[in-house]
Amino acid sequence: MTKQIIFALTLLITLGVFFYTIRRFISFFKFTRPAFPVKDFGKRINVMLKVAFGQTKIFRRPVIGFFHALVFWGFCVIIFGSIEMVIDGLTGTERVLKFLGPVYNIIMASGDIFGLLVAISIIIFLSRRIFFHIKRFDGIEMNKITHIDANIALSIILLLMLSLLSMNTGYIEYKTITGEAVVGLFPVSTFIAGLITNGHAENYKLIYEASWWTHILLIFLFANLLPYSKHFHVFMSIPNVFLSRLDPLGKLPNMDNITREVKLMLNPDTAFTASGSDAPPERFGVKDAEDASWKNYFDSLACTQCGRCTAVCPANITGKKLSPRKVMMDLRARMKEKGPLMVKNGRDFNDNRSLLRDYISEEELWACTTCNACAKECPININHPTLIVDMRRYLVMEEASAPGEIKALFNNIENNGAPWQYSAEDRMLWAKDLEMNFR
Amino acid sequence: METRKIEIPVMADLFARGEKPEYLFWVGCAGAFDDRYKKVVRAFAKILTHLNVSYAVLGKEETCNGDPARRAGNEMLYQMQALQLIEIFRMYEVKKIITICPHCFNIFKNEYPDLGGKYEVINYLQFLNRNIEDGKLSIDQASLNNISVTYHDPCYLGRANDIYEEPRNILKKLTGNLVEMHRNKSYSLCCGAGGAQMFKEAEKGDKEVFMERTEDALKTNAEVIATACPFCMTMLTDGLKYKNKEKEIRNLDIAELIAQSIDL
16 A cells, blocks of 8 residues: 555656646747648548658668667557556556456567667667767757767666566566466566576565566656657657648748738738738747747657758758757757746747847858758658748848848849849740751 | 741730640749750750640740749748739639749649649659650650769759659660669759759858769769759759869750750
């Protein structure tokens, strides 16, 4: 009974802290702008099955992607064991899901095997980060803290897997020595148990219980660290993929408020019939965190800083300042800074800082070729180019700020209907004296 | 065989005669004004004539559809251009548009519908591939002497609109010697000109994007770099010049290769 009470209390604290954190995020989401309506559930489920559960985009880098897929699929299986542990902890039962029979054996066996596979993968990930120089783990946006963050998250996962295996091993040894039936199948742990021959039943029971508590407490700790870590993607990536923008990558979202203005300009007669609203005019484009859409912010929270976007960015590859990963990290950091201030003082609060310039420079924004390599590469369908263009929209339409050649481009389009200084009169010169062979 | 001068049909003239063409052939600003790219448009116009396609161009009524303005953040200018063009398209009852430029293709196909401009938008590679598949356009592989060709995927056909196979199908009909760069299809590297970069100097860096891409192409040892976008053509042709390779290696558009192979 004491065990149950302690367990219930820790669970309560875990959930309490977790929901406190989540509520903060939700309050920040309220400041963001609309993106697109979430419909087409069939399509979304399809994308989620392929990209999230099928890990199709992580496999764009096949070798390391394979190990990530092992970790992901491992989590998907092991979670059933964790749910059982929570029920057991609350009700005082042991292996409550055993009534599932053969299905239970499959779940436990795959959890046990994946425990080992995930541990191996995590050791590979950690060694890559610590001993090898992987270019995409560096960059101007990466610093000591981001590296420590990654290593802590990976270490916790490793400990989770080791405690899972030692829990299973202790359980098998204890049950075998006392002659009780082992419930569930544990191929890897049975093998490990076979290697250890002597020992007292009591010691194994201790190992079993201690590992049980270590494992579940680590899960509770991990769950509450995640929202403050880049590893928040453990929670956010599946929903982020479900909420993917379903448009072709080449499509930019239309600005309907501009459409209203342009239609008014082209046809002033409609000025009276147009539904006038008393709301203050909305800022064009994105200057600060609250101008971004909820999807941009969701993207930024789901980003795990893997740097695959930056590694394929033509601007970044050729030494320009732009890094798509940084754009996402900056949005998250800026919201973390300004969100609480807006909660306290309202959305219009001005702290004399902004996402633009204090975080993301114009130089970065103007280096983008909108080639969509970053968005194509992102394993969880983050879309960076739409945010970059939205920030250009702010620069151009609110500040009339752009590189000189771009201003000349605008002038040319406005005056001659072409990006270059040529007259429309010359548009058919290409067709002059065109001869061809007929058979 | 006889050589004859051809006239390019212009929408306004056709309408004055009460004729309605099936397709609007969108020439684009590069097609109208870029001296190198005019040759590509000429080649494609010859193919259209060769295939007896019912089409017309807007001619002097054509105007920038706003793509570079939009990607540079000038939504206002883009929508002004777009709404004007949609009105012109409405006047000429345009239903089907063929574009060569992938940027124009993308904006008509994906972005004009938001402003009420809904058309069947066809990229010239889709159009050519379909005509080859249907047997209307027959290509003799021997005509180009099996030259080695590498294909550079334009971002706005590839990643933006998932057009990867059509150009490759066509090129395989033209030569048995199609070689891929190590970054190809959805992994393809941008030429550096998208997102209005074409019209400005690049930001400070270690290298020009087009040089990085030209090096990809040179590594294949192909004799021809096939492109399918006016901006990519400018960038890669520049790259070849900087590498002093413009004499050995040619940068040609797929339409030019076809026109050459069937001797138009």
